Amino acid sequence: MTSFSNLYKPYLLRIERITEEAPGVRTFRLAFTDQQEKERFHFKAGQFGEYSVFGEGECTFCIASSPTRSDYIECTFRQMGRVTSALMNLEEGDTIGFRGPYGNVFPLEAWQGKSLLFIAGGIALPPMRCVIWNALDWRDRFKNITILYGARTVSDLVYKHELQEWQTRPDVNVVTTVDPGGETPDWKGKVGFVPTVLEKMAPSADNTIAIVCGPPVMIKFTFPVLTQLGFEPDKIYTTLENRMKCGVGKCGRCNVGKLYVCKDGPVFTYAQLKEMPAEY
Amino acid sequence: MQKRSIRRAQINVLLEKLLSLHQVIYAPQKLGNQVDFAPLRDLQDLTLDHIQTVRSAKAALFPPVEELLRYQRAGVETELQDRDLTNLAEQVLFGTRPCDAAAIAPLSAVFTTDDQDAIFARRLERTTVISVSCERSDGDCFCTSVGVGPGDSRGSDLLLTRLQDDEYLAEILTAKGEALLQLAPELFGPEPAESKEAHLAKVQKRFDWEALHDKLAGAFDHPFWLRTALACLGCGACAYVCPVCSCFDIQDEGSQKKGRRLRSWDSCGLALFTLHASGHNPRSIQSQRWRQRMMHKFSYMPDQLQQLGCVGCGRCSRACPADMNLIEQVENFLFA
Numbered sequence: 001m002t003s004f005s006n007l008y009k010p011y012l013l014r015i016e017r018i019t020e021e022a023p024g025v026r027t028f029r030l031a032f033t034d035q036q037e038k039e040r041f042h043f044k045a046g047q048f049g050e051y052s053v054f055g056e057g058e059c060t061f062c063i064a065s066s067p068t069r070s071d072y073i074e075c076t077f078r079q080m081g082r083v084t085s086a087l088m089n090l091e092e093g094d095t096i097g098f099r100g101p102y103g104n105v106f107p108l109e110a111w112q113g114k115s116l117l118f119i120a121g122g123i124a125l126p127p128m129r130c131v132i133w134n135a136l137d138w139r140d141r142f143k144n145i146t147i148l149y150g151a152r153t154v155s156d157l158v159y160k161h162e163l164q165e166w167q168t169r170p171d172v173n174v175v176t177t178v179d180p181g182g183e184t185p186d187w188k189g190k191v192g193f194v195p196t197v198l199e200k201m202a203p204s205a206d207n208t209i210a211i212v213c214g215p216p217v218m219i220k221f222t223f224p225v226l227t228q229l230g231f232e233p234d235k236i237y238t239t240l241e242n243r244m245k246c247g248v249g250k251c252g253r254c255n256v257g258k259l260y261v262c263k264d265g266p267v268f269t270y271a272q273l274k275e276m277p278a279e280y
Numbered sequence: 281m282q283k284r285s286i287r288r289a290q291i292n293v294l295l296e297k298l299l300s301l302h303q304v305i306y307a308p309q310k311l312g313n314q315v316d317f318a319p320l321r322d323l324q325d326l327t328l329d330h331i332q333t334v335r336s337a338k339a340a341l342f343p344p345v346e347e348l349l350r351y352q353r354a355g356v357e358t359e360l361q362d363r364d365l366t367n368l369a370e371q372v373l374f375g376t377r378p379c380d381a382a383a384i385a386p387l388s389a390v391f392t393t394d395d396q397d398a399i400f401a402r403r404l405e406r407t408t409v410i411s412v413s414c415e416r417s418d419g420d421c422f423c424t425s426v427g428v429g430p431g432d433s434r435g436s437d438l439l440l441t442r443l444q445d446d447e448y449l450a451e452i453l454t455a456k457g458e459a460l461l462q463l464a465p466e467l468f469g470p471e472p473a474e475s476k477e478a479h480l481a482k483v484q485k486r487f488d489w490e491a492l493h494d495k496l497a498g499a500f501d502h503p504f505w506l507r508t509a510l511a512c513l514g515c516g517a518c519a520y521v522c523p524v525c526s527c528f529d530i531q532d533e534g535s536q537k538k539g540r541r542l543r544s545w546d547s548c549g550l551a552l553f554t555l556h557a558s559g560h561n562p563r564s565i566q567s568q569r570w571r572q573r574m575m576h577k578f579s580y581m582p583d584q585l586q587q588l589g590c591v592g593c594g595r596c597s598r599a600c601p602a603d604m605n606l607i608e609q610v611e612n613f614l615f616a
Contacts, residue, residue: 006362007395008348008530008541014356054351054358055536081557086536095358097351216560243556245530248395251546252527253554255572256562257500258580263394277500279562 007248010052010097011037016072018092021158022151025123026088027064027076033095042101043067045108045131046239046267049100050247051075052083053090059083060244062266063101064126066133073098076126076158102247103266106131106211106237108138114207115144119222121194121214122151125158127239127266128213132166139171146173146203150194150218153182175201195221198229205230212238216280223270233271240265240280256280281433281453284461285469288446292323294460294467298372306340307374308333320374328375331418332593336523337380338387340373341403344520348399348530348541365402376411379591381435382428383523384409386587390526393585408456413441417481420594422607426489428591430481441476449476486607489578489588491614496579500571504616508609509567511602516547518596518604524577524589527553548572574609 013030021027032038044067052058059081065074079088090096108131116135120128135142147166151157157176167174176189177197183189190197194214210231212222219238226236242254242261249263256279259265268276286294298305305320308327315330317337350361373380384404391400414421414430423429433439437457441449449472452461461468519525529546533539546553549569555561563569577589590606597605 006349006398008543009360009362012358012360052532052541053536054353054541055532055534055539057532058530084557093356095353095356097358097360241556242562243554245528249393250390250395250397250526250528251530252390252548252576253546255576255580257575258583279568 008099008246010050010058010099011041012095013073013098015090015092015094015096018090021076021160022156024079024088025076025156025158026079027074027126027159028087028090028096029065029072029074030096030098031072042070043073044101044105045134046106046127047101047103048127048247048262048266049073049075049098049102050244051077051087052097052099053086054097056086057083058097058099058245059087060241060247062127062130062239064129066130066137068134068137076123076129078123099247102262104264106267108134111209112141114142114209115204116142116146117203117208117210118145118147118149119194119198119210119212119214120147120149121218122156123158124213124215124218124239125149128211129159129162131211136166136169136172143207144173145171146175148175148177148194148198148201150177150179150192150197150214151182152179154178154184154187156182193221194218195225198222199225202229205232205235208235210236212236226270233274234269236270237267238270238273239267242280281451282458282461283471284450284452285443285472286440286448286450286467287469288448290467291440291448292326294464295320295323295326295372295374297464302369304369304371305374306337306371317373317375326375328412331414331416332377332421332595332598334595334599335521336383336593336595337373337376338383338523338526340371341384341387341407342391342400342526342545345542345544346399348543350540351532351534352538353536363399365398368402368406370406371403371408373407373409376409376436377414377593378411378430378432378434378436378439379423379428379593380523381409381411381439382423382432382591383593384435386524386581386585386589386591387526389581389585389587408438408460409436410438410440410460411436413439413476413479414481414483415442415479417483418594420597420605420607421481421483421592422486422594423592424483424485425487425607425610426588426590426592430483431476441479443472443474443476443479447472449474483592487610487614489590492578492610493582495614496575499613500575502613502616504613505567505571508604508612509565509570511604512549512566512570513602514549514551514566514569515601516549517599517601518573519547519549520545521595521599523591523593523595548576574613 017029581589
């Protein structure tokens with residue numbers, strides 16, 4: 001007889017630490033309650049999970065921590081709907097459900113020897129933070145690492161402590177910006193939209209991979225700037241964030257054309273997106 | 281494959297025997313003023329003279345609402361109780377039409393490709409399918425347009441075709457079919473002299489699904505969707521009666537302390553299907569959802585799973601309150 005295991009049964013994870021990132025945005029550090037499950041669990045940068053508050057339902061977020069730090073996984077979410085509101089009410093020590101890891105990965109191994117340009121906006125830094133820490137933990141495998149991160153206002157910037165930490169490192173070039181009007185009197189970063197700041201920065205496309213995550217409007221205006229700078233479409237990576245239920249290509253709702261974001265993504269290149277219908 | 285014969289009365293004896301073995305038999309019955317599949321309790325209720333049940337037989341393999349697990353919380357600790365799949369009853373799907381049986385392959389492809397959905401796979405393993413060929417069809421039937429036929433055996437373990445009066449051809453197609461024969465060999469007679477072809481319904485081929493598939497590949501932005509979707513109410517009835525539609529939702533029922541996680545039927549035709557918590561919706565208008573339905577069945581599924589998402593049963597056309605007839609839609613699209 002065939003052996004059966006329930007695809008939809010989550011792991012139980014304990015909330016070890018809650019960090020307030022920005023208004024309505026929190027990071028949970030999560031630890032496996034079962035040691036064997038923890039040892040069997042492996043993921044790569046770019047993958048996501050289904051996080052659940054029992055009685056409320058499941059919600060899809062990336063894994064925001066790096067696979068090089070395997071004692072825990074972290075997720076960062078903004079309070080938006082039913083499940084994220086329920087997550088907001090949880091405390092350190094509570095347990096939540098987690099299914100995953102699902103989806104494809106950022107091909108970091110294939111990027112060895114190249115420069116990396118990270119471009120993120122708002123709440124889209126979390127999916128990139130996983131890759132950033134992964135790359136920083138393998139720092140000698142890459143050439144220049146540049147991070148451009150923008151948010152609407154100073155208080156909307158997430159991972160404020162890590163941004164400072166990256167800024168003090170000599171081996172990373174960090175540029176932060178806020179939308180015009182979002183600055184505070186003591187703001188030392190740039191003021192301007194991400195695509196505009198990128199245009200002025202004019203980073204070299206030579207042997208460089210660009211990773212772009214942000215709200216649709218930011219992505220829409222960033223791709224042309226990158227193209228102008230000489231980045232080929234297959235050297236530009238992003239993630240798609242369609243609504244999901246199952247996470248494993250069965251429930252039928254996250255497709256973009258014939259591709260499923262949960263199985264064929266969430267990581268796509270600009271070259272792929274150009275071939276796909278704009279169903280995201 | 282073996283061919284035998286069986287008489288109508290002996291079919292009932294076989295079913296009674298299965299009932300006495302505590303097998304659940306889903307069979308077509310007159311329920312109110314329509315014929316539908318339901319667990320058979322009394323052989324008197326069985327009907328075989330209908331053309332098509334209103335709903336498909338998929339509920340026997342993929343129930344409208346199904347428990348995935350139970351949870352219970354005490355303080356900060358949570359306990360999960362997995363579905364016990366060892367006690368799923370053996371079941372028989374009786375009286376499925378060849379189109380319904382043909383729908384099992386695409387359903388299986390969705391649920392068992394790559395990550396196997398254990399609940400579905402286990403249930404399928406415990407299901408025996410006894411189909412009855414179509415003697416009649418109606419104007420909504422189009423099985424022959426999508427590569428199925430009124431006497432097709434695929435998906436069935438045993439296929440019965442009425443030859444005359446109460447004599448049926450019994451085609452024993454699989455090991456499960458063979459087990460049925462072995463259960464009561466005395467009920468089956470020798471292979472009849474006559475073949476089944478002359479006794480099958482004549483279902484006219486209405487369109488070429490390969491032409492449809494090929495045209496859909498370049499038709500994402502075709503004006504056809506916007507124009508024809510004006511009729512669509514977005515009610516999802518087509519998906520609920522469809523033997524292949526398998527999109528589902530996952531919801532929790534209960535409190536945060538105690539409850540269960542359920543999977544339930546959903547439909548790409550419903551406006552909330554792809555709605556994000558932020559309010560953004562990748563398929564925000566009905567034409568995009570109508571396009572998704574057609575694309576998924578006739579373009580994406582063949583490309584990704586090597587299975588057509590349609591078996592030509594015609595239920596969507598019969599169920600549509602706005603009279604959107606699938607054959608007409610396809611014919612219009614192919615000429616558009």
